[in-house]
Amino acid sequence: MQGVKPLKQDKVEPDTQVELFNKRQQASNKHLKNSKQLAASFSFSDMYQAALPQEGPMRYCREGESTHIVKQLRRGDYSPEMMLDLHGLTREMAKAELAALIHSARKELIDCVSVMHGYGQGVLKAALPHYLVQHPHVRAFHQAPLEYGGQAALLVLLDVPLQNNKR
Numbered sequence: 001m002q003g004v005k006p007l008k009q010d011k012v013e014p015d016t017q018v019e020l021f022n023k024r025q026q027a028s029n030k031h032l033k034n035s036k037q038l039a040a041s042f043s044f045s046d047m048y049q050a051a052l053p054q055e056g057p058m059r060y061c062r063e064g065e066s067t068h069i070v071k072q073l074r075r076g077d078y079s080p081e082m083m084l085d086l087h088g089l090t091r092e093m094a095k096a097e098l099a100a101l102i103h104s105a106r107k108e109l110i111d112c113v114s115v116m117h118g119y120g121q122g123v124l125k126a127a128l129p130h131y132l133v134q135h136p137h138v139r140a141f142h143q144a145p146l147e148y149g150g151q152a153a154l155l156v157l158l159d160v161p162l163q164n165n166k167r
Helices: 016-040 068-075 091-107 123-134
Strands: 059-061 082-085 112-116 138-143 153-158
Touching: 059 068, 059 123, 068 138, 068 153, 082 091, 091 112, 091 123, 091 153, 123 138, 123 153
Parallel strands: 082 112
Antiparallel strands: 059 138, 112 153, 138 153
């Protein structure tokens, strides 16, 4: 080890203002992510049981809406632009996915979505209509026509805000 010179310190000390700015930026991004998640979440109750028809296909129309839109959903006049498949999910996971779907569809100005619950043991099939009735942006829903899933799916019509907040 003869003839070896020790290295001279050549590091530049970081600017504390830049560090503080970066920390604030990270905290702001984290807050923004949490606020987006909060905006997309909706709390559905398992205790609420809506008065839905027991006979015929599953259907619902919000009070104040024309019952003609339910007929249009049944005939397939509306075609879903987004689809959500809930196969294999628990009730809690399905509630979170459903809230996120409604939030995303409204954000993209999509008024009709399809939610596939499947046949299975009928747990989601029975719970899903009661969840949808609770959401303030659901105008109507009807059992999907055969081409969109039939008895294993629902077509949901959403209240979409018009651009420039005219609605």
